[in-house]
Amino acid sequence: MTGREKRKAHACSADRRRELAKNYTLYLRSIDGDAEGTDTCRVWCRSSSIPIHPATGLRTDPHRQKSSADLVSGSIPVLDLQSSANSLPQLSRIYSEWGVFQVVNHGVPSTLLEEMKEVGLRFFRSPMEFKLRYACDPGSAASEGYGSRMLSKEEGVLDWRDYFDHHTLPEFRRNPSVWPDFPENYRDVVMDYSNNMKLLAQRLLRMISKSLNLPDSYIEDAIGEVYQNITISYYSPCPQPELALGLQSHSDIGAISLLIQDDVGGLEVLKNGEWVPVVPLSDAIVVILADQTEILTNGIYKSAVHRATVNSHLARLSVATFHDPAKTRKISPLHQLITDHSPPKYREVVYGDYVSSWYDKGPEGKRNIDALLIQH
Numbered sequence: 461m462t463g464r465e466k467r468k469a470h471a472c473s474a475d476r477r478r479e480l481a482k483n484y485t486l487y488l489r490s491i492d493g494d495a496e497g498t499d500t501c502r503v504w505c506r507s508s509s510i511p512i513h514p515a516t517g518l519r520t521d522p523h524r525q526k527s528s529a530d531l532v533s534g535s536i537p538v539l540d541l542q543s544s545a546n547s548l549p550q551l552s553r554i555y556s557e558w559g560v561f562q563v564v565n566h567g568v569p570s571t572l573l574e575e576m577k578e579v580g581l582r583f584f585r586s587p588m589e590f591k592l593r594y595a596c597d598p599g600s601a602a603s604e605g606y607g608s609r610m611l612s613k614e615e616g617v618l619d620w621r622d623y624f625d626h627h628t629l630p631e632f633r634r635n636p637s638v639w640p641d642f643p644e645n646y647r648d649v650v651m652d653y654s655n656n657m658k659l660l661a662q663r664l665l666r667m668i669s670k671s672l673n674l675p676d677s678y679i680e681d682a683i684g685e686v687y688q689n690i691t692i693s694y695y696s697p698c699p700q701p702e703l704a705l706g707l708q709s710h711s712d713i714g715a716i717s718l719l720i721q722d723d724v725g726g727l728e729v730l731k732n733g734e735w736v737p738v739v740p741l742s743d744a745i746v747v748i749l750a751d752q753t754e755i756l757t758n759g760i761y762k763s764a765v766h767r768a769t770v771n772s773h774l775a776r777l778s779v780a781t782f783h784d785p786a787k788t789r790k791i792s793p794l795h796q797l798i799t800d801h802s803p804p805k806y807r808e809v810v811y812g813d814y815v816s817s818w819y820d821k822g823p824e825g826k827r828n829i830d831a832l833l834i835q836h
């Protein structure tokens with residue numbers, strides 16, 4: 461199967477999932493979510509013609525039958541940013557073949573990584589009443605705050621996840637007074653974390669430009685002023701993890717995402733039609749190339765399709781930091797990368813239109829970037 465055929469096959473199963481999700485009747489139910497017995501997560505139950513599981517009464521999703529353990533193969537590359545052994549051809553291979561890798565010795569203090577996970581965990585383990593004080597606006601896309609439903613549309617596929625989204629950069633968007641004031645260092649930690657992630661993202665974008673024989677700041681300049689959002693995701697234990705996803709398959713829409721996770725595991729990346737687990741490494745940061753980087757590099761480097769699985773016994777926490785262009789920014793393949801042999805693969809897009817279309821249609825593998833492909 462070619463890469464394109466595999467993507468298409470993958471998209472078909474996702475279409476089927478959406479079709480099933482349309483039939484679901486949704487209602488809100490709370491469960492005792494974690495070891496502390498606090499009510500942590502809102503759980504969606506479904507009704508449709510799908511078979512009911514005999515033990516639990518939940519309806520099954522035939523497209524979520526394989527556990528990640530069935531699909532394990534290989535592992536994603538790890539880059540030591542302090543090593544002098546990182547050659548440009550090696551980096552190019554990682555960006556083009558994987559679009560995702562873990563970095564170690566990245567310069568971000570490990571205490572800050574731990575603090576960030578710790579404040580997130582303490583917030584999510586707080587009483588629901590407290591968390592709802594920070595509820596995001598369910599009617600508007602990507603609104604800041606606490607929520608459990610990324611898309612406002614009723615018919616979207618639903619994830620087994622609660623999250624807190626923070627608008628952190630540029631500074632004029634940063635309003636810590638709308639972030640939790642418990643634990644008491646929450647706001648300071650998020651601001652410090654945001655600044656550190658921006659520096660690392662810029663460093664990684666420079667490495668990407670360099671690996672393409674472009675001036676160091678080239679991709680950064682094409683993106684313009686960085687818009688950064690930080691999303692903490694909390695996945696409660698799920699009674700039937702084989703029937704749910706913490707976060708459905710998607711590629712990130714912006715330029716580059718940086719993710720940290722606890723040691724539970726659940727992040728998976730699609731490679732050659734198989735889901736490869738991203739094994740948690742202490743102090744590592746997962747780097748995920750996103751769609752605008754794929755467009756700018758004319759498809760030489762790929763955005764990574766990923767998802768989060770859930771399990772029945774342990775809650776999991778991750779923190780994703782997204783670095784995006786401004787909504788008014790026009791993005792198209794860089795002209796230095798266009799030749800007679802490699803004509804532009806993607807149409808120019810205004811980033812804000814890309815975002816609107818993503819929120820309108822919902823994520824599904826690479827459906828959104830594929831819609832920009834030029835047929836030659």
Ligand SMILES: O=C(O)CCC(=O)C(=O)O
Nearest residue numbers: 691693707727768778780
């Ligand atoms: O929780 C994870 O590991 C994945 C999070 C993610 O992909 C996202 O927030 O876009």
